[in-house]
Amino acid sequence: MQRSLSAIQPTGVVHIGNYIGAISQFVKLQDETEAFYFLVDYHAMTVPFDPKELNKNLLQVAATYLAAGVDPTKATIFQQSQVSEHTELAWILACLTKMGEAERMTQFKDKASKHAERASVGLFTYPMLMAADILLYDTNIVPIGDDQKQHVELARDLAERFNKMYGETFVVPQPMIKKTGARIMALDDPMKKMSKSSVSPKGYIALSDDDKTIAKKIRSAQTDSVGTVGYDPNHRPGISNLVTICSEITGSSPAQIIKEFEGKGYKEFKEVLAQVLIEFIAPIRTHQAELLADKGELVSILNNGSARAREVAEKKMKQVRSALGIKL
Ligand code: ATP
Numbered sequence: 170m171q172r173s174l175s176a177i178q179p180t181g182v183v184h185i186g187n188y189i190g191a192i193s194q195f196v197k198l199q200d201e202t203e204a205f206y207f208l209v210d211y212h213a214m215t216v217p218f219d220p221k222e223l224n225k226n227l228l229q230v231a232a233t234y235l236a237a238g239v240d241p242t243k244a245t246i247f248q249q250s251q252v253s254e255h256t257e258l259a260w261i262l263a264c265l266t267k268m269g270e271a272e273r274m275t276q277f278k279d280k281a282s283k284h285a286e287r288a289s290v291g292l293f294t295y296p297m298l299m300a301a302d303i304l305l306y307d308t309n310i311v312p313i314g315d316d317q318k319q320h321v322e323l324a325r326d327l328a329e330r331f332n333k334m335y336g337e338t339f340v341v342p343q344p345m346i347k348k349t350g351a352r353i354m355a356l357d358d359p360m361k362k363m364s365k366s367s368v369s370p371k372g373y374i375a376l377s378d379d380d381k382t383i384a385k386k387i388r389s390a391q392t393d394s395v396g397t398v399g400y401d402p403n404h405r406p407g408i409s410n411l412v413t414i415c416s417e418i419t420g421s422s423p424a425q426i427i428k429e430f431e432g433k434g435y436k437e438f439k440e441v442l443a444q445v446l447i448e449f450i451a452p453i454r455t456h457q458a459e460l461l462a463d464k465g466e467l468v469s470i471l472n473n474g475s476a477r478a479r480e481v482a483e484k485k486m487k488q489v490r491s492a493l494g495i496k497l
């Protein structure tokens with residue numbers, strides 16, 4: 170059976186972009202593959218963070234996984250920092266990565282420019298930790314949004330390099346990126362990716378937002394002055410992004426949506442889209458709140474998942490140590 174693996178950073182509340190680009194694929198793949206989905210708390214430390222917030226976000230993101238349909242009886246759900254092999258392999262992969270390769274990573278360039286002189290070394294070595302996350306599990310498929318493609322490509326290069334230099338050890342993973350919905354844009358600035366850690370919550374719809382907040386955010390989402398519902402991401406990014414969200418949640422194609430709203434304006438479309446999102450999010454939000462009311466169950470799911478993940482990771486690290494000549 171093929172293995173799929175992916176992760177989310179506990180850096181804030183999970184949004185509709187995370188769902189459309191990544192989690193919707195997890196839910197499908199847990200029936201078709203042996204699935205590993207986890208919380209990358211070490212990645213969350215690459216930018217300034219508050220330990221109390223990180224603790225809260227870990228539970229919140231774990232609850233969101235479950236409420237959005239990731240099933241712990243089908244997939245292994247775990248916490249990165251509970252499996253020490255991740256950081257161990259990350260060091261080895263850092264020694265295999267060229268400075269130039271790491272410097273080319275666009276996410277590093279974007280995030281480092283935001284944090285200027287405070288950018289951490291961890292932010293620079295982030296992709297090597299992600300490569301370790303993937304390669305430890307003999308992963309075949311990595312379901313992700315468009316922004317993570319370059320990181321999976323680095324993981325592929327590192328797997329091939331290691332195999333060539335030290336002998337066949339790692340499976341070379343494939344990214345799995347949706348044709349549409351792989352890059353949902355921010356509602357308040359459709360030139361930017363919808364992001365958990367954006368300064369203003371106006372840019373994203375969280376899977377924990379209440380009905381009123383959802384309606385308000387959609388009402389104030391940026392469009393353009395054309396006035397008709399259309400789909401042209403290059404020239405009309407705002408309205409096209411809303412059509413994409415609507416299409417991904419309802420299953421109707423952008424063409425069908427445009428036809429349905431012929432002769433109508435943004436106001437009518439936004440009202441319908443808000444309703445679609447409210448109906449989609451309400452049950453997830455309720456389930457999430459129920460799960461968060463009993464921290465014990467969440468912690469036990471993560472602990473069980475981490476124990477299972479550790480079994481796989483320990484085995485792989487033994488092979489790695491042998492290949493590198495450090496096993497005596
Ligand atoms: P942060 O703002 O803290 O970097 P994020 O919102 O980018 O967080 P991640 O935890 O980095 O979220 O991403 C989890 C998964 O969701 C990844 O597979 C990522 O590619 C995907 N993803 C993130 N943002 C979007 C988006 N706007 N559209 C589609 N997929 C996305």
Ligand code: LTN
Pocket residue numbers: 174175176177178209212298299302303311313317320
């Ligand atoms: N960098 C990813 C999160 C991530 C990940 C992974 C995704 C860390 N390790 C392994 C897939 C596989 C992000 O979404 N920012």
